[in-house]
Amino acid sequence: MKRRDLFKGGVLAFLGSTLLSPLETLAAPVQKKGKLAKNIIFLVSDGMSTGTLNMANMLLHRKEGKMSNWLSLYEQNKVARALMDTASANSLVTDSAAASSSWGGGKRVQNGAINVNSDGTENTPIWQKFKKAGKSAGVVTTVMATHATPAGFCVTSNKRSDEPGIALKYLQHGIDVVMGGGLENFSSEIRKDKRNVFDEYTKKGYEVFRDRKSMNSYAGTNKPMLGVFYQDALPYSVDRSSDKELLEKIPTLAEMTQKAINTLKQNKKGFVLQVEGGKVDWAAHGNDVAALLYDQIAFDEAVGIAMDFAEKDGDTLVVITTDHGNSNPGLFYGSNADKNFDRIFNFKQSNNWILNGIDKNTSPNTLIEKIESAQGIAITNDDAKKILSHYDKLDEKGLYNPRKLPFKELAIIQERFTSVGWGAMDHSGDYVELAMYGPGSELLKPFVKNYELHNLMLIAAGVADLKTL
Template structure:
């Protein structure tokens, strides 16, 4: 298969050392343990992150794929067909066995462990050069694609140094100065003068600096991706969940899917004869796990898998590309704990729990709540359960939690939902689990059966033949 065939056929073209303390021991870099095995050098690297993906998330997405599509998901097919090198990864940060996304991505981006909340700034104040800056200096094209704000922790960890992941307005300005080749995702509020506190027109700043800037799916599909650096910011905050987008014609028309963004990014980056490095993130897998939102979680994971299939198609045709697919940490540890028939109800879901709860207000009655859930997800809760949900709106007993600014009753709804779907959750936060990591293509043999997250920084540099700065 020729590289040009990939672009023609994609959706876009068609439309153990001594221990002093737990954190000190896990914070020690282990890149010296990587011994290169003779193999083909990676001209390109595509690093794919399903953020917050517990193994239960991957398992349930694969089970739903088998029942809905009659086939394994792309990730599981890599294992079944013995095409990938597979390992487990320790995800800890410098100050916690349970990492956040900033520290996790920084371990890959900077090659050292940092405290939760920091982006490539060590506890001692060192600021290692982020990996996309290294690869750009080596002459490669670089970029990031995500379903959450492009300024969010996971893409930023490959790109910048910042004391706080929360300074997304400043990170947007850093991206301008770095002039990376492709940056796409959500987060219009960090680029629009109407939404920024400093009233800077950052979109205009990019245009004035000769970037191609697009803000809608149609503009992306029609864009000339040759030559100029490319910025695509399509939605406030995170992009819509894949399940909601699929059943909303306006969202489908105005916002691109992850696969469409990935295809456009590869098409732009692959023009460089020296190769490229691209990070891809399904960031709303993590957001849905925090919300215990079954439909959002599984369908965003399946969209990530479609993007993985497109990436693997390119890599197979290209023959010089290393694909790494992993997650930064587990989240909420969901799993199937009951009847298959209940699980299969998810096949017919039209909308997420987020969509359901966003549309309820204090003026609803129990019957209306039941109707809304039955329309969105195909089952009817009982009257007592509807009253239980309504209590959160009537008495303002909202839930706290990440990515829940309206204090919606996500956890309570998930608890009610369990008897209808047989899916349970361990909590609403990150876990310290070791996680799946797989490598395919040029340099995949460098992946060992067990790695620290920092090892992947040095693996990428070694696979591409790019020398790392001394730590």
Template sequence: MKRRDFFTGAAASLALGPMAAFGKENGSHQPLKNKFAAKNIIFMVSDGMSTGTLNMADILLQRKEGRESAWIKLYTEKTGRRAFMETSSANALVTDSAAGSSAWGGGRKVPNGNLNVNADGTFNKPILQKFKEAGKSVGCVTSVTITHATPAGFCINNKSRGDESEIADQYLDLKFDVMMGGGAEFFQADKRKDKKDLFGDYEKAGYKLARNRDDLMALAGLQKPIMGVFCEGALPYSLDTFEDAELRKAVPSLPEMTRKTLELLSKNPKGFAVQIEGGKVDWAAHSNDAGGLLYDQIAFDESIKIALDFAAKDKETLVIITTDHGNSNPGLFGSNKQFDLFQKYKHTNNWIMGDLKEMPTASQLIERIEFAQGYAIKTAEAEKLIGLLGTKNEKGLYVANKPLFREFGAIQSRYTGLGWASMDHSADYVELAMFGPGSENLNPFVKNTELHNFMLGVTGVTS
């Protein structure tokens, strides 16, 4: 069946009414009771994805592989619904990921840094807890730490997104069915300040642990809840993983985790709800790392295709695709020839600067960049970068040396034509796409908080 055939005619939309699944913040809503209600929800987040990121990833795929991205194909084939979404938090026009995910997860705007905790200290019940109580299988998948703000916003209440060790502890009693990502340091006794062996506690509580790609591929059922933690910190950038056979063997990709998770969760006859996050898109934007940004967006898009293919076959699954906020607002300002350099990229800026064993000479750095990205910078540019190596006085989010990566991004722009507005989140309205039953109720413009009741309404789950 073609995806365009999946949708019904206008009569169904008129019968339901365009606002049938929307409600006030964390307020009442009317469940959709009709044959088009969804049994399953796949909520996909390309964290920190400015519109330019989506555009350029699609252009890169078209020029390199002769195909559209799965996300843009929803638009060109008119098989999905599209909207703009505002992204503010309770205390700022520019949200962070904790408040952004909590808006969806708890249905209310909370202050930046909070996870489903209001300014007055009261809690908003996270949506995966609601779906779990309704009998559905639930989980989160991410390319960063599983305890990070975006997955946590669907799962728990915490005043501080930064306490990932506590968040790892909070997950234990929830018994969510599938949780996958990085962040082993928040579970290991030798890395935690309290020396608690959380991995041991998870096993005692009846969880199945998956610690590497082989463990992931061996998973075959949901007799036990699954906690998959595949590395310390975030998963490696997709671009760097392509060139490293050991990494590919040890750490699963976001598409691999997505495919396995849908296979596992779909065994529940009552349905499932899952959040899938391309978290490294945000991290690359914060460090103005163009190769990391574009190729992790493409990895996320491969996960979109897996989700859409599942939904087209299943016919009972609503796929929601969006981002929590823009970040750094990258755009293409150069020539075709400049942009085509990205087709030759082997490694990210993070690999170039982060894996240095000793201080390089200018010629060594020029050679390293040319090997990794296919262009040779000038000696003066290399010397300026070397002068910033070791600078630690302006620490950026996920960037140990913000001045270095800001300068590298600026130099790189001269060769690739990809420019940056900043190294921080933006207040942009963002892309929101839907495919599947219930998507016909999507309004052209929504507040981020409205998606909470939309998901509950389209599945017929009461809050």
């Protein structure tokens, strides 16, 4: 069967077949003509359906009169653009662990695994390959720093859920910048084994940050950095913006990205950095429109930081994409669609904030008032009773909604007010958006499979050879 050639020009003709068949072995060293990428910044809006990208841009345009950084790159024709197939080894619909592993290890693995094949063999993660080549490596995210997407670029693990172990593997492999949430995986007070992982990082020479102020005030750039700012994932951007304490404690994704770049760029051999808007995915799982769009906008601000650096630097490949779609949200037709959508301007809190702030003792009137204060919409008494009926049967099972809170019911009610509807509450098998800027972007063709990006990055940076592929 003929394989599609991922690259155009500049790469040995033989390479085309091997890139799309990662189980094969290269018969000759890989070369790339033209400028090499000294640095790579790989930005992932986790779980971003196309509708999420579209609506975030519409919200910015209607509320602030500007386009998103991502779609501005399209409008200005600054990037190479493609659709990407996101399947895993055992499903057309991937999870984040398998998706990140396809990029990180260059092979599709089964859902739930991080760079581990079904036969137990392991694929060397790409950030380890770049570390071996002398570059610095980092990950920043709005979920736990040990979560599946950052982990897929850095380590191997049979189970994505072994986040306490992943925290130790980052240290073992010397990942230079690690930032996000996940206090429970580093603090001796919360870890089940009572191991003080913060101390272990400090002893290995890391500068450790626990809040936004300490991170922003640190002027040094010659030490590796660990920033863990919250237990579990970081708060949604819309909730953070409405809470003075959170504003002071939690850095934005853009701020973490800037701090990471400032540190990593000191390496004369270059750096690689993954930036994840992880809670876009969580908001999609919850059909939580304000959480979704404002976290997508926060991710887009990080895109702006990366692009500003890359345009000035001239030696940086920027990759902007998502690992998979989620829930397929969209703005739907109706005479009041524009007016309804504009209501999201005034949302001050997420559905997550609302639903976690009530219990079975909450009265319908109290819930009505809470939602109107938080989001400016007035639900009916029957709506409130329907939501509250779920609080008699909560449990603690599940990954993204362990208490079985009535996110779906609230989203259906909100659709009357926002005209935003949802296709489901889970990942989709859609092909997704992929954009590239800088040296190496010329290698991109209009349709790719997720695992092909692994070799593309290695070749773009000129570090691919028989030993690393």
